[in-house]
Amino acid sequence: SASSSALPEHIRARVHDHPCYSAEAHHHFARMHVAVAPACNIQCNYCNRKFDCANESRPGVVSEKLTPEQAATKVLAVAARIPQLSVVGIAGPGDALANPEKTFRTFDLIKAAAPDLRLCLSTNGLALPDHVERIRDLGVDHVTITINMVDPEVGARIYPWIYYRHKRFHGVEAARILHERQMLGLERLVAAGVLVKVNSVMIPGINDAHLVAVNAAVKARGAFLHNIMPLISDPAHGTHFGLTGQRGPTPEELKTLQDRCEGDMQLMRHCRQCRADAVGMLGEDRGGEFGMDSIAAIA
Numbered sequence: 394s395a396s397s398s399a400l401p402e403h404i405r406a407r408v409h410d411h412p413c414y415s416a417e418a419h420h421h422f423a424r425m426h427v428a429v430a431p432a433c434n435i436q437c438n439y440c441n442r443k444f445d446c447a448n449e450s451r452p453g454v455v456s457e458k459l460t461p462e463q464a465a466t467k468v469l470a471v472a473a474r475i476p477q478l479s480v481v482g483i484a485g486p487g488d489a490l491a492n493p494e495k496t497f498r499t500f501d502l503i504k505a506a507a508p509d510l511r512l513c514l515s516t517n518g519l520a521l522p523d524h525v526e527r528i529r530d531l532g533v534d535h536v537t538i539t540i541n542m543v544d545p546e547v548g549a550r551i552y553p554w555i556y557y558r559h560k561r562f563h564g565v566e567a568a569r570i571l572h573e574r575q576m577l578g579l580e581r582l583v584a585a586g587v588l589v590k591v592n593s594v595m596i597p598g599i600n601d602a603h604l605v606a607v608n609a610a611v612k613a614r615g616a617f618l619h620n621i622m623p624l625i626s627d628p629a630h631g632t633h634f635g636l637t638g639q640r641g642p643t644p645e646e647l648k649t650l651q652d653r654c655e656g657d658m659q660l661m662r663h664c665r666q667c668r669a670d671a672v673g674m675l676g677e678d679r680g681g682e683f684g685m686d687s688i689a690a691i692a
């Protein structure tokens with residue numbers, strides 16, 4: 394399992410109380426996701442819009458969608474009941490930055506009411522370069538970008554389309570724009586002093602061997618952690634990949650790839666692909682205790 398001991402000291406100091414980034418911290422600190430971001434600006438072949446974004450979240454479960462005000466109320470109620478709560482993230486159910494008003498309003502409210510909580514968000518990166526200043530000014534210190542390719546030819550097999558600057562793009566052109574925006578967003582975040590984790594979804598026969606090149610590209614641009622996750626392909630969920638019979642990697646294939654990528658950069662092996670509305674210590678999900686019905690009863 395990943396240990397933060399190999400991280401550089403200045404990064405370790407910033408993640409010691411973050412349950413996702415420190416193998417020690419995940420026994421002592423809790424995180425929660427608030428599901429305030431329903432829309433998305435791209436289409437991934439592994440996505441099913443009926444369920445949560447697979448960027449950061451286990452697909453197959455629909456989150457309760459919250460307004461920013463409801464989300465802030467829920468955060469305060471959870472913080473009162475789970476004192477180990479240290480991090481609040483926005484990871485879906487769509488893309489946090491395809492819903493910038495909702496995402497940033499939620500962060501503003503949380504920051505005003507509970508300034509000690511750390512904020513994080515995850516995104517596919519398409520809109521990211523436009524929001525780096527706001528992310529930095531809010532004090533969001535961790536951003537996760539899902540990067541599955543650095544070659545648009547590979548990307549065209551993963552992303553059928555993107556919606557960018559009020560226009561829909563398809564195929565290799567769409568993947569090239571997404572790739573350029575992801576790299577630009579990553580570079581700008583690192584330059585702004587924001588910690589960046591990269592998630593990749595391993596898709597056998599499509600980007601499995603290619604993820605070694607992705608690892609080198611994100612490492613060179615200053616991402617501090619790379620989290621390679623297995624494709625969860627389930628025809629019952631109706632994903633494009635599921636319908637074409639695309640399989641996910643075996644545990645051995647995943648481990649072999651992770652071993653090939655592990656060098657001077659940390660790979661994250663304990664990510665649980667939590668739901669977009671997960672609550673609690675890593676590996677536990679107390680989200681069911683904190684539905685809006687029960688929050689309304691507490692508040």
Ligand code: SF4
Pocket residue numbers: 433434435436437439440441442445446447448486487488517
């Ligand atoms: Fe689905 Fe997330 Fe991909 Fe958007 S970024 S299409 S919500 S998996």
Ligand code: SF4
Pocket residue numbers: 412413424449450663664665666667668675
């Ligand atoms: Fe942490 Fe991964 Fe869960 Fe996000 S999805 S809260 S990074 S363990």
